[in-house]
Amino acid sequence: MRCVERFSAVLAAFALAVAAQAADLRGTGDLGVVVERAAGRLQIVDTTARKALSRVDGLGDLSHASVVFSRDARYAFVFGRDGGLTKVDILEARIVRRVIQAGNSIGGAVSQDGRVVAAQNYAPGGIKLFDADTLELLADIPATSGADGKPSKVVGLADAPGRRFVASLFDAGEIWVIDARNPRAPAVERHRNVGRQPYDGLVTPDGRWYLAGLFGEDGLALLDLWHTERGVRRVLPDYGRGEEPLPVYKMPHLRGWAIAGGYAWLPAIGRHEVLVVDTRDWREVARVPVAGQPVFVIARPDARQVWVNFAFPDSARVQVIDAETRSVAATLSPGRAILHMEFTPRGEEVWLSARDDDRVVVIDTATLATVASLPVAGPSGIFFTSRAARIGF
């Protein structure tokens, strides 16, 4: 009798141990994080099960927070407005390291080889390089001063091939290419007078081009990363705020810009339009009228659809553009204050954050039906680990 009891206790313990092992062993390819911005918290989500797995607290001020992933897609590096850089283990749902690295930061990037994390800072303006393992500071590169004499805010930081980073200086009007092969002594190549107030930038998915949007004048600054010695040139002279600038209630984001199928889909600044640009010659080929001032314009991974969300006061809508006809195919009302959109790795579903409904909504991109809805307090950014393998993300 007693023997049987003991045996079953051992069996139960064994079963538990096996279960724990199985839970530990899993990939991260279908995981991601959702920023609960007011709570300073992340939710770790599973895009196959369409549910939240766990939460990680204590990340500070996450307004405008952005996230990049380690090369092994296990760790999320979270950049907060309070200058915090936090390394989160997605599998164990815990903070591994956290440093306060600046007064005010908005984002960062991971180097091509995965060894270096770069942070772009507003105040004091500059770029810092960290060891991706330990978050040890490797280099501090203060930005050139703007007209007000203070170091310029740094925007549009992205990783580029050749273990480089590229960034724009908002106040100083410069683009920097940073060679981080030796991250303790990075080499900075400065491109001056690229245009007034570059406000964001991106590296194209093939890693060849860096594009910066200009707030202070029309046009885009373009740098060929195969030939940086040729310098920055101006393209799309009609892209911008134009002769009679309209008020812009939220800066459009370029990071998520849809560059797909040979075309770039760009949010107009102030105007209710999405611009379609041929990336072979950077000429505008069409304009698609949309329901508000676009914030994110993002292509489904197969480039068949382009999804658009909008600034205040039109943020309760999302539009789906048919990439073939270049017209709006559907207008959705998935919730109040749609702040962000993220496709699953191959795009069968898209996750939207509805801030004022405290929900994340999951939509089937073929039927446009809502397939799940997750409770999240004031969600803002949604970031899936598939970004780990993409240039410029």
Added chain:
Amino acid sequence: MSRPGIPPVIIAAAAIAFASQAAMAGEPNATRQRELSRLLVHECGACHGMQLRGGLGPALTPGALKDKPSESLVATILSGRAGTAMPPWQRFLSEDDAQWLAAKLVEGGVDAVR
């Protein structure tokens, strides 16, 4: 998940606001004040930082604004600043709304409206 409740500070502020209503005719009512607080955190916060400590736009903390006359703050909120990213909000805000927001900024009641 339930929406976070109204912090007691706002209720207190609203009570004080109501008490002094006679003195400050035209002050937005409690519902409007909640909408404005939300707008301040989320929409203004998109540029000025959710805690208004600065971002693309400058910090709007009491310390940063202490030497700025309230009329100029109200004018900036309603009309924006040409040549900068600060947009005019008069399409969405009345004069009273802007005055209330400016006062809120100068008082530093902003942490309370998170």
